[in-house]
Structure formats: C-alpha cells, structure tokens
Amino acid sequence: MTGQPFNAVTPRQYKAAVLQLDVQFNKVGWHFPQQRILSLWGDVAPTLSGARPPEPMVLRLNTYDCAEYWHTNLVPGEYKVDDFQVTTPTDVIGQHIHLVKFDVTSSDGAANGWNYEDGTLSPDEVRERIAAINRFNGDTALQPQAHPFFGPGPVLEDPLNPGQTVGRWLGARTTVQRWLADPVVNRYGKDRGLGIVFSHDHFGPSTHQQVGLYATVLSEPAQSQWKHNETGETLYSGRTLANVSGTDGGPTSCSAQRESSPSWWRPSATSRSRSSRRPTSTVPGSSSWERVSRARSSGCSATP
Numbered sequence: 010m011t012g013q014p015f016n017a018v019t020p021r022q023y024k025a026a027v028l029q030l031d032v033q034f035n036k037v038g039w040h041f042p043q044q045r046i047l048s049l050w051g052d053v054a055p056t057l058s059g060a061r062p063p064e065p066m067v068l069r070l071n072t073y074d075c076a077e078y079w080h081t082n083l084v085p086g087e088y089k090v091d092d093f094q095v096t097t098p099t100d101v102i103g104q105h106i107h108l109v110k111f112d113v114t115s116s117d118g119a120a121n122g123w124n125y126e127d128g129t130l131s132p133d134e135v136r137e138r139i140a141a142i143n144r145f146n147g148d149t150a151l152q153p154q155a156h157p158f159f160g161p162g163p164v165l166e167d168p169l170n171p172g173q174t175v176g177r178w179l180g181a182r183t184t185v186q187r188w189l190a191d192p193v194v195n196r197y198g199k200d201r202g203l204g205i206v207f208s209h210d211h212f213g214p215s216t217h218q219q220v221g222l223y224a225t226v227l228s229e230p231a232q233s234q235w236k237h238n239e240t241g242e243t244l245y246s247g248r249t250l251a252n253v254s255g256t257d258g259g260p261t262s263c264s265a266q267r268e269s270s271p272s273w274w275r276p277s278a279t280s281r282s283r284s285s286r287r288p289t290s291t292v293p294g295s296s297s298w299e300r301v302s303r304a305r306s307s308g309c310s311a312t313p
C-alpha cells in the first residue's frame with residue numbers, strides 16, 4: 010500500500026534460522042538434545058552458547074505490511090532415534106505460513122500452494138548431493154560453501170564419512186518468502202490486525218512439532234509499535250549484523266506491549282454510525298495511544 014513504511018519496495022525484514030540445541034528444562038538438568046527451534050540470525054550464537062534463554066519465535070507484523078522472511082536451515086539431515094520417536098529424515102525444512110497472503114513469484118514456503126520444492130535443504134543434504142554429483146562426474150568441481158553469516162559451523166562427525174569431521178553448516182541454505190498482512194476489522198469497523206498466525210514445517214511436522222519447531226506470526230493493527238514487556242526496549246528497531254545487508258528483525262521477544270497510532274484506530278463513517286448506538290467508552294481503542302499488554306503472549310520464556 011502506497012505510503013506504508015513496509016511495502017513491497019521496503020519490506021519488513023526478518024532473517025531467521027532453524028537450529029538444533031540441547032535445551033535444559035529445569036534446574037536439576039533435565040534436557041533434550043534434539044530440540045529444534047527458530048531464532049533470528051543475531052540470536053543464534055547466544056542461544057546455542059546458553060547466554061540467551063531460548064524462547065518461542067514470534068514474528069510481528071502490522072496490517073498492510075509486506076514482510077520478507079529469510080529462512081536458513083542449520084539442522085542435521087536426520088532426527089536420531091530416541092525414547093520418543095524413530096529415526097526420521099529431516100533433510101528439508103519449510104516454513105509454512107498460515108492466513109497471510111504469499112507471493113508465489115519468489116518463494117511460497119513449503120506447502121503453500123503444495124509446492125514442496127520451496128523448502129530449505131539441510132546442510133547435510135546439500136553436501137550429500139554435491140558429493141553424489143562429483144562422484145558421477147568423476148571430479149571435485151563442486152564444493153560446499155560456508156554460509157555468509159554463519160560460516161562453516163561447529164566441527165562434528167561427518168555423516169557422509171564416518172570417522173571424519175566436517176563443519177556441519179557448510180552448504181547451509183537460505184530461502185526467501187514474502188508475506189502480505191491483510192486488513193481485518195472488528196465489529197466496529199476498526200482495524201484489529203490479523204492476530205495470531207500459526208507457522209511451522211510441513212516436511213516433517215509429525216517429528217518437528219513434538220520437538221518445538223513452530224512459530225507465531227502476530228499481526229497487529231497498522232503502524233503499531235512494540236516494546237518489550239519488562240525492559241521497555243523497542244522491538245524491531247533495525248538491528249544490523251556484520252556482513253549482512255538490512256536488519257534481521259531483532260531485537261525480538263515472544264512477550265511485548267503494543268502501541269497503536271490513533272489515526273489508524275478511528276472508526277470509518279459506516280462504523281461510526283454503528284458505534285454511535287453504543288457508548289463510546291465501550292469501543293476498544295478509542296483512547297489516544299492505547300497501550301495494550303499482551304497477556305496471551307506473556308510467560309513464554311523457557312527456563313534458562
């Protein structure tokens with residue numbers, strides 16, 4: 010929409026990565042070694058080191074926003090058998106976004122439109138395909154590249170070459186989607202935002218939803234701003250990263266207060282005539298600069 014700060018030319022940017030971590034759930038050390046979650050690029054290193062508590066990913070949008078979502082896969086190509094699940098190939102992971110519209114000319118996310126080629130291959134899978142192509146051609150012309158932001162990753166056992174090690178993020182890919190947040194009005198004709206939108210992986214959902222790999226897109230009324238519930242820090246304040254253009258969308262948190270511009274909450278002529286039959290004080294958002302505490306998204310941090 011013309012005049013919106015986050016339109017198709019200047020989209021709101023989120024750069025996120027799927028990662029696997031050994032997450033601890035309580036103070037006596039109960040932990041799960043194959044937890045898989047989404048984090049913004051700038052939060053991946055402190056989350057893996059334990060400096061930052063992992064928390065559910067909430068990607069915040071406003072009505073009329075065009076969002077550009079970067080999806081990086083840093084997860085092993087296989088989920089190992091454990092007490093809960095069988096060994097499962099997880100060689101490709103998608104980010105299926107529900108409800109918002111999507112731009113299929115770039116990438117529509119796994120299973121948006123049932124296009125299963127739009128997932129993001131695991132770096133293990135990329136290296137396996139490169140090895141197969143080289144073997145077929147009898148040369149070593151192709152070599153996996155380090156991700157421009159994440160580098161070659163931790164040096165661990167190479168699943169392709171038992172007994173050898175490899176940087177497990179070599180060959181990591183990033184795919185890009187665009188999302189468009191439609192306007193939704195309440196019974197008074199006021200923009201209320203699309204609300205909470207579910208987002209998850211469609212390639213291995215029966216495995217991944219049991220180990221935490223899903224996210225929320227929370228779409229608020231147009232031109233809203235968000236502040237961290239406890240620190241008051243402005244979220245989505247344009248955090249930039251070394252060697253990366255644009256912002257990764259941070260800082261972020263699953264818990265936030267929302268500030269809305271009164272100009273975007275003013276009822277339309279139609280809704281004013283409807284709302285005039287009701288006391289004004291009952292109309293949500295009629296005060297200037299309403300501050301709303303989001304109880305529905307509070308208390309969501311994992312135990313550090």
Ligand SMILES: [Cu+2]
Pocket residue numbers: 105106107209211
């Ligand atoms: Cu889905």
